[in-house]
Amino acid sequence: MDPILLAIYVLIWPIIVAGVLIVLCAAFFKDWRQARKDGRMIV
Amino acid sequence: MPDDLEFYQLSGLTVIFLFIAFYGGTFLVSAYIGKKRENADGYMTAGNKLGFGVSAASMTATWIWAASMYASATSGYTYGVSGPLHYGLWGALMILFIYPFGKRIRAVAPRAHTLAEVMHARHGRSSQLMLAGSNIVGSVISLTSNFIAGGALVSLLSPFTFGQGVIGVAAGVLIYTLWSGFRASVLTDFMQVVAMLGAVVVIIPAVFIAAGGTGMFEQGAENLTPQQLDFFSSDAFLNQGAPYIAAVLAYAIGNQTIAQRLFAVREDLIKKTFVTATIGYGATVIGIGMLGVMALYLGIDPTGGDLNNLIPQMASTFLGPILLGVFFIMILGSLSSTADSDLSALSSIMMADVYGKNIVSKNKKPSPQRMLLVGRITMIIATAAGLYFASGGLNILDLLVFVGALWGALVFPVIASFYWPKVTNTAFTVSVLAALAVFIPVRFEWFSMAGATGYVFDVVSVVGVGVVLGLMAFGFFGLKPARIVGLVAALASAPFVIGFLHDYTVLTASLVAYAVSTIVCYLMSVRSTQNFDFDLIKQRVGDYDASLEPVDPSASK
Numbered sequence: 001m002d003p004i005l006l007a008i009y010v011l012i013w014p015i016i017v018a019g020v021l022i023v024l025c026a027a028f029f030k031d032w033r034q035a036r037k038d039g040r041m042i043v
Numbered sequence: 044m045p046d047d048l049e050f051y052q053l054s055g056l057t058v059i060f061l062f063i064a065f066y067g068g069t070f071l072v073s074a075y076i077g078k079k080r081e082n083a084d085g086y087m088t089a090g091n092k093l094g095f096g097v098s099a100a101s102m103t104a105t106w107i108w109a110a111s112m113y114a115s116a117t118s119g120y121t122y123g124v125s126g127p128l129h130y131g132l133w134g135a136l137m138i139l140f141i142y143p144f145g146k147r148i149r150a151v152a153p154r155a156h157t158l159a160e161v162m163h164a165r166h167g168r169s170s171q172l173m174l175a176g177s178n179i180v181g182s183v184i185s186l187t188s189n190f191i192a193g194g195a196l197v198s199l200l201s202p203f204t205f206g207q208g209v210i211g212v213a214a215g216v217l218i219y220t221l222w223s224g225f226r227a228s229v230l231t232d233f234m235q236v237v238a239m240l241g242a243v244v245v246i247i248p249a250v251f252i253a254a255g256g257t258g259m260f261e262q263g264a265e266n267l268t269p270q271q272l273d274f275f276s277s278d279a280f281l282n283q284g285a286p287y288i289a290a291v292l293a294y295a296i297g298n299q300t301i302a303q304r305l306f307a308v309r310e311d312l313i314k315k316t317f318v319t320a321t322i323g324y325g326a327t328v329i330g331i332g333m334l335g336v337m338a339l340y341l342g343i344d345p346t347g348g349d350l351n352n353l354i355p356q357m358a359s360t361f362l363g364p365i366l367l368g369v370f371f372i373m374i375l376g377s378l379s380s381t382a383d384s385d386l387s388a389l390s391s392i393m394m395a396d397v398y399g400k401n402i403v404s405k406n407k408k409p410s411p412q413r414m415l416l417v418g419r420i421t422m423i424i425a426t427a428a429g430l431y432f433a434s435g436g437l438n439i440l441d442l443l444v445f446v447g448a449l450w451g452a453l454v455f456p457v458i459a460s461f462y463w464p465k466v467t468n469t470a471f472t473v474s475v476l477a478a479l480a481v482f483i484p485v486r487f488e489w490f491s492m493a494g495a496t497g498y499v500f501d502v503v504s505v506v507g508v509g510v511v512l513g514l515m516a517f518g519f520f521g522l523k524p525a526r527i528v529g530l531v532a533a534l535a536s537a538p539f540v541i542g543f544l545h546d547y548t549v550l551t552a553s554l555v556a557y558a559v560s561t562i563v564c565y566l567m568s569v570r571s572t573q574n575f576d577f578d579l580i581k582q583r584v585g586d587y588d589a590s591l592e593p594v595d596p597s598a599s600k
Binding site: 024 | 076089093094095096097099100103124226229230233236237240241243244245247248251256257258260261264272319322323326327329330333336337
């Protein structure tokens with residue numbers, strides 16, 4: 001198997017994880033801001 | 044690499060610092076949201092209105108446990124390039140497949156706390172206690188496994204002993220979860236998922252570069268067998284992927300940590316939450332599995348022949364002290380986020396299912412303050428039980444197999460109970476017991492599968508294949524396509540299964556559990572005259588603590 005393809009196969013996962021992490025952080029801070037605006041706790 | 048290679052270890056002071064930073068931070072967050080007078084419903088489900096960010100982070104963090112990281116790397120090391128996919132992909136789909144059922148469950152019981160509580164409202168006590176009992180056993184096993192992973196991590200990477208590691212993790216998790224329960228669990232999950240996912244983003248490329256980059260694939264290809272080099276390896280599918288597919292629905296349906304988050308998230312955010320967690324879990328666990336694939340290419344032998352040492356070994360070999368500390372936090376985050384969810388799940392079951400539905404007399408309303416006390420005492424007892432079992436008092440593997448089968452036997456009766464008004468309490472109970480009665484002797488090989496017996500169980504397994512794939516299709520597409528998918532799957536698999544599958548005991552036993560419970564439940568229900576009104580569940584399952592504000596009905600779809 002082509003080593004370049006294997007390298008992409010190994011390294012694609014942390015890139016996807018980074019994307020999910022950004023989504024989660026953005027959504028969390030949106031929840032947090034909304035909770036502050038509403039004067040309640042986030043959970 | 045020689046077998047007796049010693050691990051690079053963090054110093055005792057560094058490990059103490061990491062423990063204090065990690066558990067101290069989570070405790071401070073927990074204290075920040077703590078209330079002098081907690082609410083019983085908030086303690087179990089945070090009031091059924093969590094936002095997307097918190098719920099998706101919590102679902103991701105809970106589902107990624109230390110064992111899944113170790114198992115994915117083991118799969119990569121054993122089965123080669125396709126190994127991590129056959130672990131992580133099916134595990135991720137486990138979350139995805141549950142969401143259509145989750146939406147139905149939530150619509151039927153919008154203010155429930157546990158799935159067993161809904162079964163009580165739908166059927167009665169025996170069905171409820173069966174589900175609650177399996178949840179308790181499953182959560183205690185999961186808790187124990189996480190304590191063991193913590194002890195192993197500490198003993199491998201620090202001068203401290205296994206026992207000291209187990210106690211440190213158990214105490215750390217209990218302290219921040221005890222007062223606020225599920226609310227503390229979900230909020231700290233966010234911190235833990237940031238630590239875990241952040242670590243994965245850094246560690247995998249760091250190990251890849253330190254291990255030689257693409258050069259390791261060029262030089263190490265000879266270390267792999269043709270099956271290990273094959274992306275479509277039949278070995279990997281039959282030994283790892285297929286048994287896991289059979290388990291996916293069982294674990295998703297039977298696991299109270301999933302159900303708890305299902306009842307906690309705002310109803311209109313269920314799909315978004317589950318899809319995000321699917322991607323997050325899949326990418327993280329498959330990514331960590333790549334450490335096993337790299338170890339295979341590099342020709343690394345796991346220290347002491349123990350595959351569980353593989354991830355720490357790769358980390359200590361290729362990462363410097365700072366990244367090793369990051370790795371330490373990643374594993375600590377994965378095991379703590381699942382352990383605190385297990386504690387919350389156990390406390391909810393004891394509060395709602397045992398105390399709320401079975402101890403308090405029928406005409407009395409359970410006291411919310413007493414429920415909180417029950418929840419907190421449960422957490423302490425569960426932690427003590429986890430410590431006992433982690434010290435080697437019981438065979439965890441046997442229990443895990445048993446509870447996995449119990450959940451497999453429960454899948455069809457539970458799902459059918461939410462859609463088919465004809466399913467009775469007797470049909471539910473008898474079908475689960477019948478499935479277990481067949482599963483146990485098959486799984487533990489109490490009799491020979493030689494000759495006609497093996498063929499009989501192969502035929503039953505074919506039915507099991509149809510049931511599993513039919514149920515998966517049912518969640519997304521409805522009854523008619525599910526019947527077609529189930530039938531086609533059974534017919535298509537028959538030539539490959541009959542005369543062959545009974546040699547794979549784990550897979551056969553799981554499929555038999557699905558098949559028997561489905562057949563018995565169907566036959567006992569199809570002639571039933573019962574026509575259950577699902578609206579009754581909303582009336583029967585509600586809040587325990589009046590101090591909580593009601594859910595916004597406009598959030599419901």
